Amino acid sequence: MKIAILTDSSFDGNLKSFKDLYQVPLLIVEEDGTTHFSDDKLDDNFFYDLLDKQILKTAQTTPGEMLKVWDKLLTDYDQIIFLPLSKGLSGQFNTYRILSETEEEYKGKVFVCDTNGVSIVNQEFVKKVAFWIAQNKKGFEIMELITKANEDFVGYIIPKSLDTLKRGGRISPTAASLAKMLKIVPILRYDGKIDKEATARTFKKAVAEALDLIKKNAKGVKVVDISYSRMEPETLAEIVKLIEEKGFAINLKSQITPVIAAHTGKETLAITAWKK
Structure with a gap:
């Protein structure tokens, strides 16, 4: 077969x-209704230029x-x-x-x-x-x-900004406004949906806290996977260094596709680990 x-x-x-x-x-939809297939023909620079200028929606x-x-x-x-x-x-x-x-x-x-x-x-x-x-x-x-x-993984999402997640309805406007007012970086739990887990004062501290949460909730795991939306190479290098300093090896590492980055925005990191 x-x-x-x-x-x-x-x-x-x-x-x-x-x-x-x-x-x-899947589909990416501009404010005027123009629709793009989210596939390998969608230029990365074109997509992020659209994301900078308008609210993008996605569709099945x-x-x-x-x-x-x-x-x-x-x-x-x-x-x-x-x-x-x-x-x-x-x-x-x-x-x-x-x-x-x-x-x-x-x-x-x-x-x-x-x-x-x-x-x-x-x-x-x-x-x-x-x-x-x-x-x-x-x-x-x-x-x-x-x-x-499908429940054997633990995952955390760390966005530098909640603006895009708020626009896409993935996090409440109240939570986004509070985070911005207090100048905190949220740590979002991912388990099939997105919920608030914790906060930190800086992006780097949020990454460290997420790794500590993985140690707590996936005991004995020494390997993590990471994905990220567009960010500076120096920022990504700092993340990799911090992960290694925390005693983890990186298995999978990839850039988030446009259909997901349309909701997370730039400079968003996701870290997952498998319990089994």
Whole structure:
């Protein structure tokens, strides 16, 4: 049996890293309604220029685009394992889980999985799924394994500014205003959705506190994954140095894709670790 792995563009890994890995684009929408596919054809500089000038929204993959990808893959594969971004951040999961389970041509062929993930979390799930496929596991079994594993990570997000998160509705205006007034950097917990966890006086102290929280909540873990939106190389180097000083090695390191940076803004860091 041949099985394809499909992600959406909240996944920020290298599509060439795994055999039979494909991606469907989410959408970035300008204030005037102009829509861009969030894919490898979207220029990074063009995107961040848009982000500097206006409030950007994001949208699910259109049904037409999604079904076109499903239909094409099913001409070459028997099953598709689809790993969308977290249901806590988008309706992408719910929309296409329902479609996969109600349309006869996709029943038992397309498996829309509840990852609770995005970015580096879904990079790890791609790795896990590729391993399970190599073990000859099939769609329903893989979907169950993902559901069991989707609470096995701890994650923290540290934004230098809350403006973009506030505009996108990912954090309340009250919390954003309070942080700005008190000149504090928030540490946001990520577990499929985003919630406030703690605060620090500087970005560097917030990173250190997030690493301490990982030590507390994922005892014995010595490896972390990081992703980040556009930031100065010197800032990223300081982050890497601090992570190493805290006794962690870095496994995955990648830049957040535009469809996620549209909500986090520039100079946002995410750190995750797996408990198992």
